[in-house]
Amino acid sequence: xxxxxxxxxxxxxxxxxxxxxxxxxxxxxxxxxxxxxxxxxxxxxxxxxxxxxxxxxxxxxxxxxxxxxxxxxxxxxxxxxxxxxxxxxxxxxxxxxxxxxxxxxxxxxxxxxxxxxxxxxxxxxxxxxxxxxxxxxxxxxxxxxxxxxxxxxxxxxxxxxxxxxxxxxxxxxxxxxxxxxxxxxxxxxxxxxxxxxxxxxxxxxxxxxxxxxxxxxxxxxxxxxxxxxxxxxxxxxxxxxxxxxxxxxxxxxxxxxxxxxxxxxxxxxxxxxxxxxxxxxxxxxxxxxxxxxxxxxxxxxxxxxxxxxx
Amino acid sequence: xxxxxxxxxxxxxxxxxxxxxxxxxxxxxxxxxxxxxxxxxxxxxxxxxxxxxxxxxxxxxxxxxxxxxxxxxxxxxxxxxxxxxxxxxxxxxxxxxxxxxxxxxxxxxxxxxxxxxxxxxxxxxxxxxxxxxxxxxxxxxxxxxxxxxxxxxxxxxxxxxxxxxxxxxxxxxxxxxxxxxxxxxxxxxxxxxxxxxxxxxxxxxxxxxxxxxxxxxxxxxxxxxxxxxxxxxxxxxxxxxxxxxxxxxxxxxxxxxxxxxxxxxxxxxxxxxxxxxxxxxxxxxxxxxxxxxxxxxxxxxxxxxxxxxxxxxxxxxxxxxxxxxxxxxxxxxxxxxxxxxxxxxxxxxxxxxxxxxxxxxxxxxxxxxxxxxxxxxxxxxxxxxxxxxxxxxxxxxxxxxxxxxxxxxxxxxxxxxxxxxxxxxxxxxxxxxxxxxxxxxxxxxxxxxxxxxxxxxxxxxxxxxxxxxxxxxxxxxxxxxxxxx
Ligand SMILES: Nc1ncnc2c1ncn2[C@@H]1O[C@H](COP(=O)(O)OP(=O)(O)O)[C@@H](O)[C@H]1O
Ligand SMILES: [Mg+2]
Numbered sequence: 001x002x003x004x005x006x007x008x009x010x011x012x013x014x015x016x017x018x019x020x021x022x023x024x025x026x027x028x029x030x031x032x033x034x035x036x037x038x039x040x041x042x043x044x045x046x047x048x049x050x051x052x053x054x055x056x057x058x059x060x061x062x063x064x065x066x067x068x069x070x071x072x073x074x075x076x077x078x079x080x081x082x083x084x085x086x087x088x089x090x091x092x093x094x095x096x097x098x099x100x101x102x103x104x105x106x107x108x109x110x111x112x113x114x115x116x117x118x119x120x121x122x123x124x125x126x127x128x129x130x131x132x133x134x135x136x137x138x139x140x141x142x143x144x145x146x147x148x149x150x151x152x153x154x155x156x157x158x159x160x161x162x163x164x165x166x167x168x169x170x171x172x173x174x175x176x177x178x179x180x181x182x183x184x185x186x187x188x189x190x191x192x193x194x195x196x197x198x199x200x201x202x203x204x205x206x207x208x209x210x211x212x213x214x215x216x217x218x219x220x221x222x223x224x225x226x227x228x229x230x231x232x233x234x235x236x237x238x239x240x241x242x243x244x245x246x247x248x249x250x251x252x253x254x255x256x257x258x259x260x261x262x263x264x265x266x267x268x269x270x271x272x273x274x275x276x277x278x279x280x281x282x283x284x285x286x287x288x289x290x291x292x293x294x295x296x297x298x299x300x301x302x303x304x305x306x307x308x309x310x
Numbered sequence: 311x312x313x314x315x316x317x318x319x320x321x322x323x324x325x326x327x328x329x330x331x332x333x334x335x336x337x338x339x340x341x342x343x344x345x346x347x348x349x350x351x352x353x354x355x356x357x358x359x360x361x362x363x364x365x366x367x368x369x370x371x372x373x374x375x376x377x378x379x380x381x382x383x384x385x386x387x388x389x390x391x392x393x394x395x396x397x398x399x400x401x402x403x404x405x406x407x408x409x410x411x412x413x414x415x416x417x418x419x420x421x422x423x424x425x426x427x428x429x430x431x432x433x434x435x436x437x438x439x440x441x442x443x444x445x446x447x448x449x450x451x452x453x454x455x456x457x458x459x460x461x462x463x464x465x466x467x468x469x470x471x472x473x474x475x476x477x478x479x480x481x482x483x484x485x486x487x488x489x490x491x492x493x494x495x496x497x498x499x500x501x502x503x504x505x506x507x508x509x510x511x512x513x514x515x516x517x518x519x520x521x522x523x524x525x526x527x528x529x530x531x532x533x534x535x536x537x538x539x540x541x542x543x544x545x546x547x548x549x550x551x552x553x554x555x556x557x558x559x560x561x562x563x564x565x566x567x568x569x570x571x572x573x574x575x576x577x578x579x580x581x582x583x584x585x586x587x588x589x590x591x592x593x594x595x596x597x598x599x600x601x602x603x604x605x606x607x608x609x610x611x612x613x614x615x616x617x618x619x620x621x622x623x624x625x626x627x628x629x630x631x632x633x634x635x636x637x638x639x640x641x642x643x644x645x646x647x648x649x650x651x652x653x654x655x656x657x658x659x660x661x662x663x664x665x666x667x668x669x670x671x672x673x674x675x676x677x678x679x680x681x682x683x684x685x686x687x688x689x690x691x692x693x694x695x696x697x698x699x700x701x702x703x704x705x706x707x708x709x710x711x712x713x714x715x716x717x718x719x720x721x722x723x724x725x726x727x728x729x730x731x732x733x734x735x736x737x738x739x740x741x742x743x744x745x746x747x748x749x750x751x752x753x754x755x756x757x758x759x760x761x762x763x764x765x766x767x768x769x770x771x772x773x774x775x776x777x778x779x780x781x782x783x784x785x786x787x788x789x790x791x792x793x794x795x
Binding site for chain 1: 481
């Protein structure tokens with residue numbers, strides 16, 4: 001018996017240790033409380049900015065508002081950092097709404113479409129400031145006509161009797177199809193089965209993809225997003241001067257000059273700048289160039305062109 | 311019971327502990343790995359739900375802001391629908407960019423007064439995933455996501471997910487692994503216990519076998535065969551036993567030869583005495599024959615002389631018979647003998663030597679001495695050896711005292727004391743060694759006392775010696791009355 005007792009003491013000691021250890025582990029297992037602030041959120045934190053004069057910038061509703069915030073808010077952030085002013089977006093529910101905002105003074109500058117600009121400059125005190133460069137560093141863009149990749153439509157001539165989806169009646173792309181492209185192929189709008197306008201360029205693409213429409217017209221930058229995803233480009237317009245950033249004519253020139261300087265400084269061949277434009281809307285990936293009101297004069301004809309020419 | 315400290319036991323205990331510790335470590339690491347897997351999974355799940363939901367809320371806020379969407383209570387509706395479908399979502403709260411609550415899934419616990427003071431309730435830019443115990447909902451996994459696009463903020467979404475189910479899972483996991491570990495430890499301990507038990511059992515069996523071991527018992531060992539160290543030990547023990555038996559056989563052989571040699575030596579020493587003993591009757595016979603030859607017709611004289619001659623021949627025959635009896639060699643044969651008779655028998659062989667020298671013989675023989683069970687020839691040898699040594703111890707004259715006595719119910723004893731030269735102290739513990747002698751070559755073999763000791767011990771008796779140089783020596787022998795074995 002005396003031989004066994006050290007053994008028994010050892011065993012009971014070890015079991016006690018084991019139970020204590022188990023209890024400890026159980027507690028640590030069950031205590032799941034934790035704090036983790038390194039959670040991926042939708043955006044980087046909102047650094048405190050000094051209170052500065054705010055310049056409101058409008059954007060025509062060419063895209064859905066969240067897409068506009070995604071692509072345009074970084075430009076505002078950049079401008080706020082690079083100029084002594086605070087820049088903020090003001091979105092609208094329609095193309096015309098942006099013009100009204102300008103009239104009311106709700107916004108001092110705006111991203112307009114080429115067509116809308118041509119129309120608005122006739123009766124509103126605005127001047128264009130800058131226009132974006134394309135991937136060849138040219139200040140142009142193209143409107144394109146698209147169909148589903150598997151569509152039998154091979155040329156504009158095949159569009160007769162088909163359903164056509166267009167962005168806003170005030171978009172250049174829509175006007176180009178109806179007033180230029182169709183006429184070049186001897187068609188008229190009335191030869192189509194139907195024409196429908198949608199709010200956003202992306203909606204046009206989705207409608208074509210869904211098969212609700214046989215063809216659609218959008219900016220090249222939007223069509224390129226879908227060329228590998230079921231969309232085929234049917235026709236491309238001549239180069240069109242890029243959608244301008246405009247300011248109200250009476251805007252303090254120090255503000256417009258500051259905007260100009262900041263945005264012209266962007267050169268994406270410089271890796272620092274490339275980082276800045278990373279989150280910008282693709283239309284502005286390649287920077288800007290100075291825009292003169294006269295740059296757009298040659299396009300004036302599209303305003304007056306009739307949809308019903310032979 | 312065999313010591314628990316044997317090498318093998320230690321190794322087994324050490325091994326057992328090692329296995330148990332290893333097992334516990336493995337269980338712990340598995341436990342923590344699964345735990346982090348469960349928690350991480352839950353966190354990711356909650357985060358992705360919250361992110362998806364926040365995208366929707368953000369879109370709704372932006373559309374409302376742009377005037378594209380004018381549905382009343384749209385967000386509230388969505389929150390309630392969402393919660394109805396996701397029972398793991400405990401609460402959803404929406405704050406504006408100033409940190410004030412805009413929409414809550416649960417207004418029951420809200421201090422409205424506090425709310426109205428417009429105090430900042432949350433930091434709308436802070437994104438966090440927190441797990442904590444709330445008084446209302448129990449364990450909650452809370453996700454805070456700012457509704458933000460780049461630097462533009464629309465506020466913050468706060469969603470609470472049920473974390474009690476996760477704790478339930480962890481609890482289950484713990485007890486599963488715990489019982490698994492306990493079970494495994496029990497199995498390991500039992501296995502080790504039985505291993506030790508088997509080991510110690512066969513060891514103690516071996517020890518018992520060794521204790522009971524008897525060279526005379528030729529029965530083989532009763533040990534189960536095993537191929538471990540114990541089996542090895544058993545085989546070797548058996549081999550050793552056989553070698554022991556072998557050498558004991560050789561020893562007995564050698565002892566027998568020694569015995570024989572000593573006996574022959576004693577006979578040689580007796581020879582001169584015996585020759586004298588025979589010589590006297592022979593002279594008498596010769597005288598008788600001479601007288602008869604001289605007067606062959608004196609019949610009465612012839613008859614007397616023939617009777618005398620006959621007596622002489624009888625005497626010679628008796629002496630020869632005694633000598634033959636002494637030299638006779640045979641296995642131990644126990645009979646009931648009278649020690650006194652044996653003493654007289656040996657003395658008769660020595661009679662001549664004693665008479666020759668001027669040695670006084672004193673006898674104190676107990677007349678009622680009980681018979682003892684012993685081999686008469688061997689006892690004679692003992693007496694002969696002791697008496698010869700006593701005779702050898704004298705320079706010229708001296709006295710030999712022979713005493714017999716009953717010691718107790720079981721033993722008798724005899725003493726042979728002389729007044730000879732005595733034994734030096736340094737030799738006292740050597741005299742029983744074979745071949746130890748102080749006598750000149752040819753006279754002493756050094757075997758006498760060793761053979762004597764062997765015979766006495768064989769009969770279960772004992773010898774004691776007392777000696778003083780120059781005064782004398784006394785050998786006291788005790789013998790059991792009944793043979794023990
Ligand atoms: N009675 C005795 N008196 C003195 N010495 C003795 C006596 N008995 C034995 N011894 C001593 O013991 C020795 C051993 O005796 P023993 O074995 O009989 O051999 P051995 O008689 O042949 O010498 C003797 O040599 C002697 O020295
Ligand atoms: Mg002797």
